[in-house]
Amino acid sequence: MERRGFLKGLAGACALTAVGAPTISLAENKKPKSPNAITYKKALEIITKGKGAKDSEKINLIVPEIAENGAVVPVKVTVDYPMDPNNYVKSIHVLATKNSNARCADVFLTPLNGKAYFATRIKLGGTQEVVAVAELGDGTFIKAQKSVKVTIGGCG
Amino acid sequence: MAKRKSLIKIKPKKYKVGDIVKVDFIVIHPMDTGMRKDKKTGKIIPAHYINDVQFFYNDQLITKMIVWESVSTNPYFSINMKITGPGKIKVVYKDNQGEVHEKTKKVKPKKG
Numbered sequence: 001m002e003r004r005g006f007l008k009g010l011a012g013a014c015a016l017t018a019v020g021a022p023t024i025s026l027a028e029n030k031k032p033k034s035p036n037a038i039t040y041k042k043a044l045e046i047i048t049k050g051k052g053a054k055d056s057e058k059i060n061l062i063v064p065e066i067a068e069n070g071a072v073v074p075v076k077v078t079v080d081y082p083m084d085p086n087n088y089v090k091s092i093h094v095l096a097t098k099n100s101n102a103r104c105a106d107v108f109l110t111p112l113n114g115k116a117y118f119a120t121r122i123k124l125g126g127t128q129e130v131v132a133v134a135e136l137g138d139g140t141f142i143k144a145q146k147s148v149k150v151t152i153g154g155c156g
Numbered sequence: 157m158a159k160r161k162s163l164i165k166i167k168p169k170k171y172k173v174g175d176i177v178k179v180d181f182i183v184i185h186p187m188d189t190g191m192r193k194d195k196k197t198g199k200i201i202p203a204h205y206i207n208d209v210q211f212f213y214n215d216q217l218i219t220k221m222i223v224w225e226s227v228s229t230n231p232y233f234s235i236n237m238k239i240t241g242p243g244k245i246k247v248v249y250k251d252n253q254g255e256v257h258e259k260t261k262k263v264k265p266k267k268g
Contacts, residue, residue: 035190035203036224072228099226100191106222107235113219114176114238121228123189 034100043102044133047093048141053133056142061132063146070124070150075104077132079116083109087137089116097145098128124150160184164245164261173239173265179211180234181247181259189225208250209233213263214243239265 038046044053062076079089088111094104104122116134124130131145162183171177183206190203209221219235237245242265248258 033191034225096226101224101226103224104226105224105233108220108222109235110218112213112216112238112240113236115236117178117234117236119232119234121232123226123228 036101036103038102040095040097040102040131043095044131047095047106047133048135051141053141053143056144059132059134059142059144061130061144061146063130063148065147066149066151067124068151070126070152072121073124073130073148073150074119074121075130075132076119077117077134079134081116081134081136083111083114083116084137085111090135090137092116092118093133094118094120094122095131095133096122096124096128097131099123099125124148126150160255160257162247162249162257162259164247164259166245166261166263170266171239172267173241175239175265176236177239178234179237179245180232181209181211182230182232183249183257183259184230185251187225187227187229187231204251204253206231206249206251210248211235211237212246212248213237213240215246239263241265 058080060078063073067073075094077092077094079092081089083089089109091109092107095102096104105120107118109116127149129145129147131143133141133143135141160183165180167178167180185206186204187206188201188204192201193199194201203225205225206223209223210217211219218237221233243263244260245263246258246260250256
Protein backbone atom coordinates (compact mmCIF):
# COMPACT_ATOMS: atom_id res chain seq x y z
CA MET A 1 0.00 0.00 0.00
CA GLU A 2 2.82 2.30 0.73
CA ARG A 3 4.28 1.93 -2.74
CA ARG A 4 0.91 2.52 -4.36
CA GLY A 5 0.44 5.69 -2.46
CA PHE A 6 3.89 6.88 -3.34
CA LEU A 7 3.32 6.24 -7.06
CA LYS A 8 0.00 8.05 -6.97
CA GLY A 9 1.64 11.03 -5.41
CA LEU A 10 4.41 10.95 -7.98
CA ALA A 11 1.94 10.82 -10.86
CA GLY A 12 0.06 13.73 -9.39
CA ALA A 13 3.20 15.77 -9.01
CA CYS A 14 4.17 15.01 -12.60
CA ALA A 15 0.76 16.11 -13.88
CA LEU A 16 0.99 19.29 -11.88
CA THR A 17 4.38 20.24 -13.29
CA ALA A 18 3.30 19.27 -16.79
CA VAL A 19 0.27 21.55 -16.56
CA GLY A 20 2.02 24.23 -14.62
CA ALA A 21 5.18 24.56 -16.68
CA PRO A 22 3.70 25.61 -20.03
CA THR A 23 1.52 28.31 -18.51
CA ILE A 24 4.52 29.84 -16.76
CA SER A 25 6.69 29.75 -19.89
CA LEU A 26 3.86 31.24 -21.95
CA ALA A 27 3.55 34.15 -19.59
CA GLU A 28 7.29 34.75 -19.68
CA ASN A 29 7.95 34.32 -23.39
CA LYS A 30 4.79 35.86 -24.76
CA LYS A 31 6.04 37.58 -27.88
CA PRO A 32 4.49 40.89 -28.82
CA LYS A 33 2.76 40.89 -32.18
CA SER A 34 4.22 42.75 -35.09
CA PRO A 35 2.25 45.94 -35.78
CA ASN A 36 1.93 45.05 -39.47
CA ALA A 37 1.59 41.28 -39.12
CA ILE A 38 0.52 39.68 -42.39
CA THR A 39 0.89 36.16 -43.71
CA TYR A 40 2.71 35.35 -46.93
CA LYS A 41 -0.46 34.17 -48.69
CA LYS A 42 -2.35 37.34 -47.89
CA ALA A 43 0.57 39.57 -48.82
CA LEU A 44 0.92 37.84 -52.19
CA GLU A 45 -2.81 38.28 -52.79
CA ILE A 46 -2.62 42.01 -52.04
CA ILE A 47 0.45 42.52 -54.24
CA THR A 48 -0.91 40.60 -57.24
CA LYS A 49 -4.49 41.87 -56.69
CA GLY A 50 -5.75 38.28 -56.54
CA LYS A 51 -4.25 37.31 -59.90
CA GLY A 52 -1.50 35.14 -58.48
CA ALA A 53 2.08 34.88 -59.76
CA LYS A 54 3.70 32.33 -62.05
CA ASP A 55 7.08 30.79 -61.43
CA SER A 56 9.53 32.09 -63.99
CA GLU A 57 13.21 31.83 -64.80
CA LYS A 58 13.30 35.47 -65.87
CA ILE A 59 13.77 36.53 -62.26
CA ASN A 60 17.24 35.93 -60.92
CA LEU A 61 17.11 35.85 -57.13
CA ILE A 62 20.46 35.67 -55.36
CA VAL A 63 20.40 34.74 -51.65
CA PRO A 64 22.88 32.73 -49.58
CA GLU A 65 21.95 29.06 -49.07
CA ILE A 66 23.01 29.16 -45.44
CA ALA A 67 22.85 32.40 -43.44
CA GLU A 68 24.81 32.29 -40.21
CA ASN A 69 23.14 35.43 -38.91
CA GLY A 70 19.46 35.87 -39.68
CA ALA A 71 19.63 39.59 -38.89
CA VAL A 72 21.58 40.37 -42.05
CA VAL A 73 20.72 38.34 -45.15
CA PRO A 74 21.75 39.95 -48.45
CA VAL A 75 19.15 39.71 -51.21
CA LYS A 76 19.75 40.59 -54.86
CA VAL A 77 17.04 40.56 -57.51
CA THR A 78 17.46 41.11 -61.24
CA VAL A 79 14.73 40.70 -63.85
CA ASP A 80 15.61 39.78 -67.41
CA TYR A 81 13.12 42.09 -69.14
CA PRO A 82 13.47 45.22 -71.32
CA MET A 83 13.02 48.65 -69.73
CA ASP A 84 11.37 50.46 -72.68
CA PRO A 85 9.27 53.54 -71.90
CA ASN A 86 6.07 51.61 -72.68
CA ASN A 87 7.01 48.16 -71.52
CA TYR A 88 9.04 47.86 -68.35
CA VAL A 89 9.20 46.07 -65.02
CA LYS A 90 6.79 48.09 -62.89
CA SER A 91 7.69 46.75 -59.49
CA ILE A 92 9.79 44.25 -57.56
CA HIS A 93 8.60 42.86 -54.23
CA VAL A 94 10.70 40.93 -51.72
CA LEU A 95 8.84 38.60 -49.34
CA ALA A 96 9.85 36.19 -46.58
CA THR A 97 7.36 33.35 -46.12
CA LYS A 98 7.56 32.82 -42.36
CA ASN A 99 8.32 36.28 -40.98
CA SER A 100 5.42 37.70 -38.99
CA ASN A 101 5.27 40.51 -41.51
CA ALA A 102 5.95 38.69 -44.74
CA ARG A 103 6.57 41.86 -46.73
CA CYS A 104 10.14 43.18 -46.75
CA ALA A 105 10.28 45.81 -49.48
CA ASP A 106 8.13 46.96 -52.41
CA VAL A 107 10.12 48.75 -55.12
CA PHE A 108 8.39 50.72 -57.86
CA LEU A 109 10.64 51.23 -60.86
CA THR A 110 10.48 53.57 -63.86
CA PRO A 111 12.05 53.26 -67.36
CA LEU A 112 14.81 55.65 -66.18
CA ASN A 113 16.34 52.84 -64.12
CA GLY A 114 17.77 51.28 -67.28
CA LYS A 115 17.83 47.81 -65.75
CA ALA A 116 15.50 46.03 -63.35
CA TYR A 117 17.77 45.49 -60.39
CA PHE A 118 17.32 45.77 -56.63
CA ALA A 119 19.50 44.75 -53.70
CA THR A 120 19.05 45.05 -49.95
CA ARG A 121 19.60 43.20 -46.67
CA ILE A 122 16.73 41.64 -44.74
CA LYS A 123 16.05 39.95 -41.40
CA LEU A 124 14.84 36.36 -41.27
CA GLY A 125 13.27 34.88 -38.14
CA GLY A 126 14.24 31.32 -39.05
CA THR A 127 14.79 28.88 -41.90
CA GLN A 128 12.34 29.81 -44.62
CA GLU A 129 11.90 30.78 -48.24
CA VAL A 130 12.63 34.18 -49.73
CA VAL A 131 10.33 35.10 -52.61
CA ALA A 132 10.81 37.78 -55.26
CA VAL A 133 7.72 38.92 -57.19
CA ALA A 134 7.89 41.22 -60.22
CA GLU A 135 5.11 42.99 -62.10
CA LEU A 136 5.73 43.17 -65.83
CA GLY A 137 4.56 45.81 -68.31
CA ASP A 138 1.58 43.73 -69.47
CA GLY A 139 0.20 43.45 -65.95
CA THR A 140 1.25 39.86 -65.29
CA PHE A 141 3.19 38.78 -62.23
CA ILE A 142 6.13 36.40 -62.08
CA LYS A 143 7.97 35.05 -59.05
CA ALA A 144 11.03 33.13 -57.98
CA GLN A 145 11.80 31.60 -54.62
CA LYS A 146 14.77 30.12 -52.81
CA SER A 147 15.10 28.66 -49.35
CA VAL A 148 17.57 30.07 -46.84
CA LYS A 149 18.83 28.09 -43.86
CA VAL A 150 19.19 30.31 -40.82
CA THR A 151 21.28 29.16 -37.86
CA ILE A 152 20.55 32.16 -35.61
CA GLY A 153 17.22 33.99 -35.95
CA GLY A 154 17.14 37.71 -36.56
CA CYS A 155 13.71 38.77 -35.27
CA GLY A 156 13.40 39.16 -31.52
CA MET B 157 14.68 65.04 -34.69
CA ALA B 158 17.72 62.91 -34.49
CA LYS B 159 20.48 63.44 -36.96
CA ARG B 160 21.05 60.49 -39.23
CA LYS B 161 24.19 59.54 -41.10
CA SER B 162 23.68 58.38 -44.64
CA LEU B 163 25.74 57.70 -47.72
CA ILE B 164 25.18 57.57 -51.46
CA LYS B 165 27.67 55.69 -53.62
CA ILE B 166 27.81 55.52 -57.40
CA LYS B 167 29.47 52.44 -58.86
CA PRO B 168 31.66 52.37 -60.87
CA LYS B 169 33.39 55.62 -59.89
CA LYS B 170 34.08 56.71 -63.47
CA TYR B 171 31.08 56.85 -65.76
CA LYS B 172 29.94 58.51 -68.97
CA VAL B 173 26.62 59.89 -70.19
CA GLY B 174 24.45 56.97 -71.25
CA ASP B 175 25.99 54.48 -68.83
CA ILE B 176 23.85 52.44 -66.48
CA VAL B 177 25.34 52.80 -62.99
CA LYS B 178 24.62 51.21 -59.65
CA VAL B 179 23.45 53.64 -56.94
CA ASP B 180 23.88 52.42 -53.36
CA PHE B 181 22.21 54.13 -50.45
CA ILE B 182 23.09 53.30 -46.85
CA VAL B 183 21.63 54.94 -43.74
CA ILE B 184 22.36 54.43 -40.05
CA HIS B 185 18.98 53.58 -38.56
CA PRO B 186 17.90 51.16 -35.76
CA MET B 187 14.98 49.60 -37.73
CA ASP B 188 13.25 48.30 -34.57
CA THR B 189 10.47 45.86 -35.31
CA GLY B 190 8.40 46.51 -32.20
CA MET B 191 8.82 42.85 -31.20
CA ARG B 192 12.13 43.02 -29.36
CA LYS B 193 12.52 43.59 -25.61
CA ASP B 194 15.05 45.79 -23.91
CA LYS B 195 17.17 43.33 -21.92
CA LYS B 196 17.76 45.73 -19.03
CA THR B 197 14.26 47.05 -18.41
CA GLY B 198 12.21 44.21 -19.93
CA LYS B 199 10.05 46.68 -21.82
CA ILE B 200 9.23 46.33 -25.49
CA ILE B 201 11.18 48.69 -27.74
CA PRO B 202 8.60 50.54 -29.86
CA ALA B 203 8.65 50.01 -33.61
CA HIS B 204 10.89 52.48 -35.41
CA TYR B 205 11.67 51.77 -39.02
CA ILE B 206 12.05 53.50 -42.37
CA ASN B 207 8.90 53.02 -44.43
CA ASP B 208 9.39 55.18 -47.49
CA VAL B 209 12.46 55.83 -49.67
CA GLN B 210 12.44 57.86 -52.87
CA PHE B 211 15.28 58.31 -55.35
CA PHE B 212 15.31 61.51 -57.44
CA TYR B 213 17.63 62.37 -60.31
CA ASN B 214 17.46 66.06 -61.25
CA ASP B 215 14.11 66.35 -59.39
CA GLN B 216 12.60 63.50 -61.40
CA LEU B 217 11.34 60.49 -59.46
CA ILE B 218 13.35 57.42 -60.47
CA THR B 219 12.34 54.82 -57.90
CA LYS B 220 9.92 54.71 -55.00
CA MET B 221 10.21 52.10 -52.26
CA ILE B 222 7.83 51.02 -49.54
CA VAL B 223 9.96 49.44 -46.83
CA TRP B 224 8.79 47.26 -43.93
CA GLU B 225 10.42 46.42 -40.63
CA SER B 226 11.87 43.13 -41.92
CA VAL B 227 14.71 45.08 -43.53
CA SER B 228 17.96 44.86 -41.56
CA THR B 229 19.38 47.44 -39.16
CA ASN B 230 21.34 50.15 -40.98
CA PRO B 231 19.53 49.42 -44.23
CA TYR B 232 21.17 49.27 -47.62
CA PHE B 233 19.31 49.77 -50.89
CA SER B 234 20.81 49.45 -54.32
CA ILE B 235 19.23 50.25 -57.68
CA ASN B 236 20.33 50.93 -61.23
CA MET B 237 20.12 54.32 -62.88
CA LYS B 238 20.82 55.63 -66.37
CA ILE B 239 23.08 58.68 -66.45
CA THR B 240 21.60 61.33 -68.77
CA GLY B 241 23.83 64.28 -67.87
CA PRO B 242 25.33 66.24 -65.00
CA GLY B 243 23.12 67.03 -62.04
CA LYS B 244 22.43 65.51 -58.68
CA ILE B 245 20.90 62.45 -57.08
CA LYS B 246 18.61 63.09 -54.14
CA VAL B 247 17.29 60.45 -51.76
CA VAL B 248 14.39 61.32 -49.45
CA TYR B 249 13.53 58.88 -46.69
CA LYS B 250 10.81 58.87 -44.06
CA ASP B 251 10.23 56.66 -41.02
CA ASN B 252 7.15 55.62 -39.09
CA GLN B 253 7.85 58.13 -36.29
CA GLY B 254 7.62 61.06 -38.69
CA GLU B 255 11.30 61.74 -39.34
CA VAL B 256 12.06 63.00 -42.83
CA HIS B 257 15.62 63.30 -44.09
CA GLU B 258 17.30 63.76 -47.42
CA LYS B 259 20.76 63.27 -48.88
CA THR B 260 22.16 64.54 -52.15
CA LYS B 261 25.14 63.65 -54.30
CA LYS B 262 26.47 65.41 -57.38
CA VAL B 263 26.62 63.53 -60.66
CA LYS B 264 29.68 64.36 -62.76
CA PRO B 265 29.90 62.19 -65.87
CA LYS B 266 33.27 62.01 -67.61
CA LYS B 267 33.60 63.32 -71.12
CA GLY B 268 34.82 61.08 -73.89
